[in-house]
Structures are given as C-alpha cells and as structure tokens.
Amino acid sequence: MPELPEVEVTRRGVAPYLEGRIVGNVTLRHTGLRWPFPPELPRILTGRTVRGTGRRGKYLLVRFDHGTLIIHLGMSGHIRILPQDVPPQKHDHFDMQIGGQVLRLTDPRRFGAVLWHAAEDGDVENHLLLRALGVEPLEEKFTAQLLHSQTRARTAAIKQVLLAGDIVVGVGNIYASESLFRARINPKTPAHRISLARYERLAQAIREVLAEAIAQGGSTLKDFISVNGQSGYFQQSYFVYARTGEPCRICNAPIRQLVQGQRSTFYCANCQK
DNA sequence: AGCGGTCCCTGTGCGC
C-alpha cells in the first residue's frame, strides 16, 4: 500500500537510473490502469532525456524538457529497475527502457496511473489531478496553524479530513491512524473541534511518522534493482494499524477498529481522547 | 463548499 513514504523511497531508488539518461523503447502491455495509457507515450518518450524526478503527494514525476510523466502506484503498484532481458509477468503493464535497463511498473489491481503532461500546457502542478492537492507534509508550509485554519468549517472526523488530501497530502489510511495515535487524538473527533494546541501535536506526529517511514524505507533501496524485490512494503511495527484486539503498546488496552468512509481506522480508546 | 456514498480492480484469507 504505497503511501507518501513508499512513493518517496521509490523516487529516490529509481532516480539514479533515470536522471540524465535517454529513454529507449516504451512498451504498454495493457490498455491502461485507472485511466487509459496515453497511446502515443512511446513516441513521446523514446529518444528523450530524463532531466529529473519529483513527487507531489503520492504522484511520482519524471521530468523531461517537453513535459512530465506522471505515475501513480495506486494501492498495489510498484516500480523496479531490471535488466532488459527479464521477461514480463502477468501484472507488468508498463516498461520504459533506459540506460541499458528497464523501468517496469507492476500493478495487479490497476488502481495506479501513467499520464503525460506536456510542457506546453504549463507547469505540471496545474495538472487537473495535482492542482487541488493540499500542502506537502514534509515542507515548511505544513503547520499546525494551517491545519487549524483550514478545518474551521470541517465537521467531518479528523481521520477522514486527513485522508481527503485537500489540506495535506500523502497521509493514507495507515499513517493517518498512526499519526492520530501518536498525537493522542481520537480519529472520530470533528476536525473543527480540535484546538490549535492539539493540531500542534498532530502536525508534529505526521512529520515524524512520515519521516521515520522514509528513513526505514531507505534501507530497502537496493530492492528497486532486484528481480524479487519487495518494494512498497516496509517491515514496520505499527502502534495501532491492523492491531485490532491486541494490547496498546503504551497502555495495554485493546486496540479498537472502526469504519470511517468505508475504511478501517485503528485506535486506542484509552490513549486517544 | 463540504460530506458521504459508490466505484474501479484482483489477490488473499476466511467460513462453510
């Protein structure tokens, strides 16, 4: 389940194999994922030089002089750099030869996306999928004041407001539960009822949880160039996520599970008020 | 504008 940390680790992992290198053949093995692949992608990319990589929320960006390749991993997607002679398997949908190797996108559930944003259409930040996104949680613009001011009219539960991604991006289902636990805030609390002081705790918790996950993922960077790499899943011990009924690591009370917006939320009713 | 529900997709794991 790639959330922001997994996408960022993927970006760092593949960047050295892409930047400054020229794209060879591009192969589309499916008509598309969440949306159809732009059918002209091979013509657009072949022979062009990758100028850099980036990330916006959970969108991975590969920059060229004439535009930006936008990749989303959905919930089951992952990218690896492989030797060109590794045969594609069932769920390998997109190949881009580069620097004598191949960048391969695998996505069994096909919730991901591969899109193209031409430079002539302006900054990629203006792309329809990116323009309404909230701030980056690891940048200075993300503050408790922002969380507080942006939630004054939000009556929905804080967990769902975090997931919505229009205030802050990249906090998915796992890290939303983990961050709220660390901030000791009950996930059901209406967002507009949370004080600035409590948002200070939440902002700090989000920064810490995401930064720790990225640091942990950094140790698995080698997986991006191995055939059997397990990229996308970090061996991490969560405080609450998927621990229903197990004892809270702080107070031993059983971790509870509830459903918010068709998603599971995990929390400690004793620690989180 | 914000909210809640629905849908896309397939692998996994459970109960019968």
Place this chain on the structure above:
DNA sequence: TGCGCACAGGGACCGC
C-alpha cells in the same frame, strides 16, 4: 479440497 464472499485501499466522481 473447493467455492463463494468479504475485504484491502487511493482517490475521482456524483448527488445532496
């Protein structure tokens, strides 16, 4: 052992 089904999840989209 096999079958059917619920569930997992990011996020666009829609109607209120």
